[in-house]
Amino acid sequence: MPAGQPHAHEPDGGGASHRRPQSPPSLPAEVVPAFAPPESEDEESWVWSQIKAEARRDADAEPALASFLYATVLSHPSLPRSISFHLANKLCSSTLLSTLLYDLFLASFTAHPSLRAAVVADLLAARSRDPACVGFSQCLLNFKGFLAIQAHRVSHVLWAQQRRPLALALQSRVADVFAVDIHPAAVVGKGILLDHATGVVIGETAVVGDNVSILHHVTLGGTGKAVGDRHPKIGDGVLIGAGATILGNVKIGAGAKIGAGSVVLIDVPARNTAVGNPARLIGRKNGEVEKDEDMPGESMDHTSFIRQWSDYTI
Helix, strand or coil: CCCCCCCCCCCCCCCCCCCCCCCCCCCCCCCCCCCCCCCCHHHHHHHHHHHHHHHHHHHHHCCCHHHHHHHHHCCCCCCCHHHHHHHHHCCCCCCCCCHHHHHHHHHHHHHHHHHHHHHHHHHHHHHHHHHCCCCHHHHHHHHHCCCCCCHHHHHHHHCCCCCCHHHHHHHHHHHHHHHCECCCCCCCCCCCCEEECCCCCCCCCEEECCCEECCCEEEECCCCCCCCCCCCCEECCCEEECCCCCEEECEEEECCCCCCCEECCCCCCCCCCCECCCCECCCCCCCCCCCCCCHHHCCCCCHHHHHHCCCCCC
């Protein structure tokens, strides 16, 4: 059966509560708005309807993409089928067939509603946090960080099912295609943004909480040949800047911020900022405390620590 051919069983909706993206100040009439659906609507259904509307708009505006958009989005009855088809065609090879991968992805998304909820949360995260993301369909089709995370979620399910050779084969294909290397055993929450994503490495015993934002060339790694629990634990709402390296079984507290290019080897308390190589904590001036609602992983604020550290600006 060709990849993407409808099956008899349709997965149920898997929407989850999530901080919803804010409406942009103004949009042309033909652009699908990014504001949240009514509270009574199911998030998965709403996001899928937005994706289809965007795909129809783009197919009409750019005929060169019409066939691609129809095959990848418009011909499918649900978000799990669309993303399963797209991932299968992205990750297939001469020996790892797209039909096999499609069935594998769809079976996982169908059997595990939490995976579908995480897909939706990740789409909402990209749309609300990344100013370069102009639509849900753009994220679904083109953002390799988003796609790599969804493939990892399936490889994590396979790892838990003791199908470890297949999980590792999928990890290898994701690394080859998307330049993102996440061990199948790593635990990754929902509402994750891998911004740009190139060069992200997440080790076997790493744990990443909810609503975390990670930029390109970030490593969550070990410190040597030690076995066992040896990788970082990242709390909810953490922001990790480009090129940061966090090594060892260290804890990064909720709402912490890791500056770009930093090398972190010790714990970082919640709502603190670590910068430098080796990283050091940046103290707040005059006892200032960040507002509870300003979670760096969601606000994407990379520079507030400068105001807390010093009055000097360039």
